[in-house]
Amino acid sequence: MCRTVDLHQAVLAKNDTNAVELRRTLDERGTAAVNLLSSPGSGKTALLEALLTRAVAGGTPAAAVTADLATENDATRLARSGAPVRQILTDGLCHLEAGMLWGKLDGWLPEATRLLFVENVGNLVCPASYDLGETLRIALASVTEGEDKPVKYPAAFGLAHLVVITKTDLADAVEFGREAFLAGVQQVNPGVPVIETSARTGEGVDDLLAHVLRAADGLETHTPVLARQHEKHLHHHGGEADAKHEHPHDRAAAHLPAGSPR
Template identity: 75%
Template sequence: MCRVVDLRQAVLAKNDASALQLREHLAARGTAEVNLLSSPGSGKTALLELLLARFVAAGTSVAAVTADLATENDARRLARAGAPVKQVLTDGLCHLEAGMLRGHLDGWLPEDTRVLFVENVGNLVCPASYDIGESLRIVLGSVTEGEDKPLKYPTAFGLAHLVVITKTDIAEAVEFDSEAFHRNVQQVNPGVPVLETSARTGSGVDELLAFILGCADGVPVHQPVLAGQHERYLHHHHDDEEGHDGHEHPASAVRGAADAP
């Protein structure tokens, strides 16, 4: 008798186990991991550079890992903030996995790190299905990407603890409909907080810093939509998720993340 094995579930289950171990390891040392997800060109690196500089200026021990398919451009840019930064090249892989990240942290991450930022690969499909041991998952969308982004990528936005709108200084110029974006976010992830920011003007950055520090201090954050609920939504919007790779059922993505320090 032939036995059918769902390889996707096996891969995700292995990753979940590694993520749990990493989350427990970081929690024991007092480090909060912040997973940043977005499409390419969202302004994620510019905002992260500003956040790192603010944390360094405030005397908060912070570090960052940035992942790309190729080049070390982002790491060189982020290092200007004065925080420890490490580049991870995925060699074509469209996402980070927990075991991969743990391997890069061992022997590198300073012991006193309070906040570890992980700038995931620029992609809202693959990375959304993988728990990488984060305490906080932030999904970013720029005003140039359109108001329907949350509906096109319900897995990414639906499993976020926080949604951040970037480049708001040019919102009027691109005729961005903020109210529509907020409605669409709430449709896929009811109750999730949404912050509007601009790396150019600094607008909203203090509020974002406070939210991240609250997570690092163990303040409970918004619980993302559970996988079972998400599956029902995805069933109706499957065709809208561009570049869909088959991981529409992240069975335990960021499971327990809201309870981590």
């Protein structure tokens, strides 16, 4: 008897299991993971450096893991903030997976860490499918990329708990269509909050950090429509989520069983 196996779904199922376990482990130690997704050149690293610098200065224990196909340039930049930083080199892989992240945290992440920022590989396609055990998923886009990014990449923006516009100091120069961008965001992710930022001028950085801290405390509760649909899919197929354990993307601070990635 022949049986067809969807290898892609099998990989995602294993990742979701690892993400569930990682999320509970981080939750038990009081650490909130923040998954940052964007295309290359969005200004993600500059904004993250500003966030880490403000967190450290304000007494919030924060750390960062940054992923790239090659070089440790981003980790070197982020370390200037004074926060603990680690680099993951993916050797060509276009996304992070929960098991990869767990392996980098084991024995390294300081016990008192309140915020763990994860700078994903610069890509708006592959990373959108992989839950990393995050409390908060943020999709970023710069004004220089154009206003159609949300509708062109509906999974990346549709599964985000928060959308961030970067490089707003360049908006006038590049004739950024702000209203069209916001309309596109609401089309793929109704009700998702949007914060406008500039790492260069500091605009919106404090607001973004405040939002992240509220999410870490369980006070930001936006649930993307796509996450609810995925949860129903898992229920139907007997997946990881059930009435007791919601799908990892479905709310900010899930209390889930401990374990280690397999």
